[in-house]
Amino acid sequence: MRLVQALDRRRRVTVVPFQQPGAPERVGLTFAECESAAWAISPDGRRYRGAEAINATLAVILRTRLPIWIYRLPGVRQVQDAVYSWVSRNRSRLPGDQPYCEQHPERCG
Template sequence: MCTRSRDLLERLNRTGDVRLEPLQKADVVDRLSTALGRRLSQDELMASIWWLGDDGRVCAAAEAAAVAAAVATGVPVPRWLYRVPGAGPLSETAYRWVAANRGRFPGTTPYCEREPANC
């Protein structure tokens, strides 16, 4: 599920403004932790996708997906939809359910198996 979602975002990245990195890459947890001002645990890191903006803004899960989709496509709609009253919490609930059940969804070869040099 994670790799398939990553690959979709890569295809949507028409602006070239989204840099996709595996969470397993050595310096990713350090950069996210520095931006957050606290150390992320391995469990926190792997629980969801993360967005680290050029401005230092960090978000995770459904919000990170909405921001990444908006930046990648150059269309702000996903970000706007996330901000509609009630939509953010509903999106987060759906994201957590999908994340908890991601092993049940069809997937593809995990990115770090496919591209070990990048991990």
């Protein structure tokens, strides 16, 4: 989350921790869906999951569809999805932000 916020100097992306009470339901997702992968939801309601969500977010921040086009090239999707899956399974072991509820216990149910 912090990396997205650092790259998004014009504040085009709204980052919402899924652990925030009611956040998944507000966008029509379940807690389990949010726990399993990152999600990006465009203003027109299109949903992106996992590596595709990361690319969609970069596309908005960079103001170019290039990340999405690259993701959709033959073979690229499979490689990015595999890397995303590994990172997702091992995120608790990787450096980065503390889980939202550990940082903000008063905001979690």
